[in-house]
Amino acid sequence: MDILYFAWVRERIGVPREWVETSATTVAALVEELRGREDRYAAAFADLSALRVALDQELSDFDASLNGVREVAFFPPMTGG
Incomplete structure (x- = not known):
């Protein structure tokens, strides 16, 4: 599946996207797998309350199923201006 990282998540991991x-x-299980890869992933996913996730470009929750999902995006919460 295609994993996309945005903002400081991308900066900590060092790549904007990867195939996993x-x-x-x-x-949540995907996050645990990623955390176990390297320290940079552990740092990026240390505080899930500071992250949001989208599955196939739809906002979702960390307990959501990955069944049929092609793309997962991780990013910090957005603020308006």
Whole structure:
């Protein structure tokens, strides 16, 4: 599946996107897999309350299923101006 990282998440991980083969069935399980890869992922996903997730460009929750999902995007909360 295609994983996209935005803003400081991208800066901590060091890439804007990557293709990931995963057996995770939920976003939370995917995050745990990513955290275990390297310290840079652990740092990016250290505080999930500071992150939002979108599945196939729809805002979602970390307990959401990844069944049929092609794209996961992680980003900080947005503020208006």
